[in-house]
Amino acid sequence: MAEDPRPTEPDHERDAERDEDVVDKLPDDLDAAGYVGPYLFPNNNRRRVPGYLYLGIAAILVLVWLVVDDSIYVNGGLLLAAVLLAVFGAYSLISGWNLDVDEQDALVAATRAVGFPVGHASAQLGWRGLLSRPTWRILLYSADNPPARRGLVLVDGVDGKIVEHFVEDNPEDWSELET
Secondary structure, rough: OOOOOOOOOHHHOOOOOOHHHHHOOHHHHHHHHOOOOOOOOHHHHHHHHHHHHHHHHHHHHHHHHHHOOOOOOHHHHHHHHHHHHHHHHHHHHOOOOOOOHHHHHHHHHHHHOOOOOOOEEEEEEEEEOOOOOEEEEEEEOOOOOOOOOOEEEEEEOOOOOEEEEEHHHHHHOOHOOOO
């Protein structure tokens, strides 16, 4: 008697992993621990590339609208699409600021603003305002062990000026961790 060639259902009892055995792991291409060399943060001015594409397509649509007469395919909708693409293209060009301040420069500016020796710090790039101006958000802790003070500083990514800063005594209780 021949075996049944159809695949059998897996034994869920045997193949199922326990929750304790599942571990989150960062993919190798995103793991910065093994990266050697300076890291270059992508420049914000890359937003200009789609802006130029939108403007080019808008110009082609206007040209087609002007050249083609009396067609069921070319009408006012094509002109409306061209205007919308031109608006998006202009916005992409305007919001494509050049990121002249890297995270190291932002950290130096933030250290000066808080007025205490910095131990641990973290930098994140965000955008502010309608024109999406790049802004570094720097979180700093004092060099004490445990940190007695902390601060949050917003540093403009275009000219390096301090946008805002906030400093306070560290409200976290570290007494349980002291040995």
